[in-house]
Amino acid sequence: xxxxxxxxxxxxxxxxxxDDSRFTNGLLFDVAKVIESHGYPKLASGxxxxxxxxxxxxxxxxxxxxx
Numbered sequence: 001x002x003x004x005x006x007x008x009x010x011x012x013x014x015x016x017x018x019d020d021s022r023f024t025n026g027l028l029f030d031v032a033k034v035i036e037s038h039g040y041p042k043l044a045s046g047x048x049x050x051x052x053x054x055x056x057x058x059x060x061x062x063x064x065x066x067x
Contacts, residue, residue, distance in 0.1 A: 011061050023060065028053050 014020035032043045032052060043049055 008064075010059060011063055014061055020061075023057065028056065031056060 015022065028049065032049070035052075036042050043052065
């Protein structure tokens with residue numbers, strides 16, 4: 001018998017409507033540092049950071065069932 005897979009925790013609701021004080025530039029730069037520490041190239045352009053920000057927002061807050 002296999003155990004049931006746990007339900008996904010993400011996406012979450014923002015703290016206040018569309019705003020969440022946890023979603024900061026600091027979070028974005030921390031994620032960028034982790035990516036770089038795993039051997040990926042350093043995010044060098046504003047476009048790189050924008051794309052990472054959008055992807056992170058979608059992961060954290062976007063309902064995957066509607067995609």
